[in-house]
Amino acid sequence: MSQPAEAVAAPAPQQSERSRRDFLNAVVRVRELGLIVALALLITITAIAEPRFVEAASLRDLVRNATIIALLAVGQTLVLVTRNLDLSVGSVLGLSAFMAGDLFQNNPDLPIPLVFALGILLGAAAGVINGALVTFGRLPALVATLGTLYVFRGLAFVWTGGSQVNAETLPDSFLSIGTSTILGVPTIALFTVVALVIVGYALRNYRAGRELYAIGSNPQAARLAGIRTDRRVMAAFVASGALAGLAGVLFTARYGTVDATAGTGYELQVIAAAVIGGVAIFGGSGSVWGAALGAVLLTTITSALIVLKVPAFWQQAVVGALLLAAIALDRFIAVRVAERLRQRSTRTTAAAQARNGGER
């Protein structure tokens, strides 16, 4: 399995490990740097062909388009890092989006924060179901969340009964979240940024966050080391669900028109964004920053292709090819890192043996 995964997460605090960790951190950081460079390159090239692409308004649109997928990718990263998978996020988004629209349609005076809270709660509840199936029910995450993908989507259909929420029936103050800006930044993106900062910080600096990596690197070892794996995995699913719930409310604010199909097929896009962002699909490595950047890159490519007048039909093919390139690049780096580490450890062992006067 993926070598850097094990290495990155190994929380070995000995001194000899330190340089190794710095080195690996650098590699991980390079991934994010690489994404930023790719993004900058893409935007520059597109801007040369069509200067209007970098006007403030269209950049804001870029950010708005990326917001929802990026938010879902943050949640997905939490789950992926633990060597699990959440396929139900698109369906949870659909449920929450329709709930938000439905609530406002029936009582337009509802305070907006309450609707956000309800959306997040709904998502968290869905996450509890997923988490319980995976931890208590011992279902493979793929099977459990594939099942809930269908169930939640079906529930959304039953709930909507074929009806649709229209933008005209929603309060303007709510819709303005999707269109307004604060200090030039789209309001909707601030939600994602806040989630990103919180999750990113927790994942990197808190014990619970580090334990997620440990679980993903080696579930059995993590358990034997005394980590409460079930509890942590459950928390990851709940967080993913809650973020999908939040994304649903934002979806309604952004698009206004919502029916039961909202977010269909997002699950694979989100996983794709995370993988492009360097999150290992078998757990143990990756950051939410990378995943969010992956989402931004994916959506920017789509916008850039439109601006560059590439026929719309080519977009998917390009995105797919890029995804494959990203995975292949990961593998290439992983192999290189593993080789480097092996060399280093042989060298240190040799040195240690030399110091010990050749005993043993």
Place this chain on the structure above:
Amino acid sequence: MSAERAAAAPAPRRLSELARWEALIFLLIVGTMVLGSGLSDEFLTGDNFSFTSADMAEIALMALPLTLIVITAEIDLSVASILGLSSALMGELWVAGWPIEAIIPFCLLVGAVCGAFNAVLITRVGLPSLAVTIGTLTMYRGFALVVLGDAAVADFPESYTRYGFENVPGTIIPYPVALFGVLAIVFAVVLHKTKFGREIYAIGANQEAAFFSGVRVKRIKEILFVVSGIVAALAGVIMTLRLASARADYGTGFELTVVAAVVLGGVSIFGGKGSIVGVILALFLLGGIRSALTLGQISQEWVTIVTGALLIAAVLGPNLVQRAREARAHSRDRGRSARSGSLEHRPREKRGTDE
């Protein structure tokens, strides 16, 4: 350890487990039959069988190679996109004036190439199949759109399209379903009666052990992915004929339905376990439910919910039973070790799920 041992060691347990699983699915089918005939007089008719089974044909076809792939602990999510690509090619080439006799082999060839591309990335480059086929899912669907755009080609002659939906003369079995039947027998024989099939199980049970026992792990996976591509392309041809129209967006989202059918059929997503019979039964069950609810005027949404719930319940049920049994064994162990004065007890469980 020899290849035979690697393959045969878990066999007795697997057999009984499987038999139980298949019995469970069979009971569910009987239940669906009772329910369906209660809901509508038309349920247990030949016409309904023809209609429903033809509707399921593409998913059923793609489920066969996927079963083998999942038993080796890999996955192929790109099948539905290969189906779409095949349909798009068929439309485009027909417009370009190719004869059907040339189009179909060409589509199958393209399917094989798509499968081979997956296989190379997975076996030679060493990438996880889940990630690879999510990528090619997007890419192949993209190719389909590049080929045909959002157009539809619908002027295929009757003399061909009739093979998409008509019954084999004198039976209630539509041609695509008959084809599925033949292929199902072939796949079942290969999986359950040949060395190749045993090697597939060996890979899924323990890939490294299989490799050191001389199983050509990479080669076998390559063959499976290529076959999966060919069968998916064939499903695209059939869908085009059945609906008498070629489109690039055919089968969007089918990949997860196919996975659901395979898992419901008792194939472990971690490999090493499963049978073709189980998957066929699962397909029958899914078709039966779909038809019963449709005929019973129960809204289509419930099909989705029931499918998902069934998928979860089918895997959850046995797990909970297992869990209860372990808990009992565990408390017995503890009682015994307490009596004998020993404080240590065995590590809690053998999960078998996370590796």
